Amino acid sequence: MKFDDALEINSALAIYAHPDDNEWNSGGTIASWVRQGVEVNLVLVTNGASGSSDPDMTREKLKEIRMVEQRQAADVLGVKEVVTLGFEDGYLYPDLELRKAVAREIRRFRPDVVLTHSTERVMADFYANHPDHIAVGEVVLRSINPDASSGLMFTELWKEEGFEPFLPNAVFIGTFGFGPVFTDITETVDQKIEALKHHRSQIESPDEIETFVRERFKQIAQDQPYEYSESFHILRTNVV
Numbered sequence: 001m002k003f004d005d006a007l008e009i010n011s012a013l014a015i016y017a018h019p020d021d022n023e024w025n026s027g028g029t030i031a032s033w034v035r036q037g038v039e040v041n042l043v044l045v046t047n048g049a050s051g052s053s054d055p056d057m058t059r060e061k062l063k064e065i066r067m068v069e070q071r072q073a074a075d076v077l078g079v080k081e082v083v084t085l086g087f088e089d090g091y092l093y094p095d096l097e098l099r100k101a102v103a104r105e106i107r108r109f110r111p112d113v114v115l116t117h118s119t120e121r122v123m124a125d126f127y128a129n130h131p132d133h134i135a136v137g138e139v140v141l142r143s144i145n146p147d148a149s150s151g152l153m154f155t156e157l158w159k160e161e162g163f164e165p166f167l168p169n170a171v172f173i174g175t176f177g178f179g180p181v182f183t184d185i186t187e188t189v190d191q192k193i194e195a196l197k198h199h200r201s202q203i204e205s206p207d208e209i210e211t212f213v214r215e216r217f218k219q220i221a222q223d224q225p226y227e228y229s230e231s232f233h234i235l236r237t238n239v240v
């Protein structure tokens, strides 16, 4: 699939902190890419065990529920493989263990592009970005330079495990707001909504989710020649 004159996408790897982050940030874009023949895989960094205020819920129970929900949501979008790294939800820090784990997956999948979180602390004027998101966004950028791309970083990944250094051509960083790059999700917004509804442990009302998604992602597309949009900042590594 030709994204633009400078970027061809045949495979993509989404790397996000929690179950449902993929669907919120890039569900419509991914569904659209899958329809155009792109292979998309998902790396889920945490176990999602903090995502509940139900007093009867436990971390052990919730992480099992959320993994099932994530697989169902991924199926709606056409995501092929979901890899769960199993770090504790809410306790993520961009340390060496996390850096190596993410670098391993980028070297394993060797995607044309990676999709991930923004490292911005305040987003779209109303959202205090979750620290786990910031940690994952930071670690993905560290993978671009140098963790996944340099042969002299984590040498054990190729010497002992066979995962050779790899540099994706671009990183799509979700801005959850207004650009600077927009993707047309008009054809796939229904899949995005259906996928989000599979995260039943995270939503009180499926109808409210649908209304919110339609309003929000239509607003993001307000200056575009189509109805619904997701938005990204694209880091291109293949232009220098």
Ligand SMILES: [Zn+2]
Pocket: 017, 018, 021, 130, 133
């Ligand atoms: Zn999240």
